[in-house]
Amino acid sequence: MxxxxxxxxxxxxxxxxxxxxxxxxxxxxxxxxxxxxxxxxxxxxxxxxxxxxxxxxxxxxxxxxxxxxxxxxxxxxxxxxxxNPAEVVRWSSDKRYLQDLADQGVPTAPTTFIAPGDDVALPANGQFVVKPTVSAGARGAARYTGDQVALAARHVRSLNAAGATAMVQPYLSRIAEGERALVFLGGSFSHATRKGPVLTDIGVVDNARVAHPDLVGHQPSAAEIELATAALRVAPSRDEVRVARVDVALADDGSPVVMELELIEPNLFLTHNPAGLRSFADMVQGL
Missing domain, CATH: 3.40.50 (Rossmann fold)
Incomplete structure (x- = not known):
């Protein structure tokens, strides 16, 4: 019954x-x-x-x-x-929310947005990533080197031609240490997972790539939890955000930065964390 x-x-x-x-x-x-x-x-x-x-x-x-x-x-x-509520879904469906985080002083991966009609300015040195602001599972994303600016520019223009805004971020040198996924349920930290690098190929858009490779459990640092909590405070209707994942990576100096917020349909990696499954059921019962 x-x-x-x-x-x-x-x-x-x-x-x-x-x-x-x-x-x-x-x-x-x-x-x-x-x-x-x-x-x-x-x-x-x-x-x-x-x-x-x-x-x-x-x-x-x-x-x-x-x-x-x-x-x-x-x-x-x-x-x-x-x-999560409609206001949260609408806001987090476009990664231009990263600018909102940066404007509120939340450390994020440095991001430039290139909308249709904007000039296409790309880094001349170092590796960088181009992807659409509306995407899931790293679809439409590719990693480039400084000598591939022409190829990367074509990628940006193809996104713009389809009506999408492109975003450009530096490829963080310490991403090989893993991207951390911090899961929050009912407003409280639940568990964390770490995954391996996704964009292992250079100059390639591969929408069939594994979005979450080499998953392992992760014990986040106090700084990582503090950062994720600060990022969630920027979301609209923040007290109504029941399911959230904050993806974090390490900057060159070792400090954590937000890569993105997953407030719509985040993979919670519960098969890797039975306690997280219990927390999810607790959260739903407590709504």
């Missing part, structure tokens, strides 16, 4: 196929008497108003259908409680 109203974990076709955490989440909630199920966000004629809550989980195709997706977010928000 279920003890609560229906809780839907919103996913996608690719999420149903690839999200290994999803069945664990559903089972953990149902074991606690929660009427939980996973449903595609674009399921035809699904009655979202019949749900007590909708928690966005693995809607991993949102970047390819952003306008349609944000319309869905607004519709669901109008008829039930959505986590």
């Amino acid at each position: 279920f003890q609560t109203g229906r809780v839907i974990l919103a996913t996608s076709t690719v999420g149903l196929d690839k999200d290994v955490d999803l069945p664990l989440m559903v089972d953990a909630l149902r074991a606690r008497g929660v009427d939980a199920a996973a449903v595609r966000w674009d399921a035809a004629d699904y009655d979202w108003s019949a749900c007590e809550r909708v928690i966005i989980r693995s809607t991993w195709d949102y970047a390819d259908r952003l306008d349609e997706y944000l319309s869905w977010v607004d519709r669901v928000s109008a008829v039930t409680r959505l986590h």
Whole structure:
């Protein structure tokens, strides 16, 4: 006998196929008497108003259908409680939020944004990364060296021609030490994972690459937790951010910087952290 109203974990076709955490989440909630199920966000004629809550989980195709997706977010928000809220989803769907973090004094990877019609100015020295501001899983991203500026410029122009804003960041020399993923559930730090470098090839856009290679558990430093917490404070409706992942890397001097916030559909790596799965179920029950 279920003890609560229906809780839907919103996913996608690719999420149903690839999200290994999803069945664990559903089972953990149902074991606690929660009427939980996973449903595609674009399921035809699904009655979202019949749900007590909708928690966005693995809607991993949102970047390819952003306008349609944000319309869905607004519709669901109008008829039930959505986590994270629509304001948070809209803000974090475009990585230009990194400028908001920088403006508030949060250390971030230095980022230049090149919108359609802007001049294309790229670093002449050192390695750097070009990617679209709306993307997931490192899609559309490539790493370049200083002697590949012409190739990188073509990448930027191709993104602009498709209506996208490009972003350019230095390729951090210490990324080989791993990018840290700090997970927050219900506003509190839950667990962390570290992954290996993603952009191992140079001058190549490879959308089939593994987005989270060589995962291992990670014990974050106090500085990393402090940085992640400061970044989350900048988000709109910050007290309503229930599920979050802050991706952090080390700058050349060893200090942590924010690479990006994952406030829409972050992979939480729960198969690598049973305590994190319990924290997720606790969070949902406490909503």
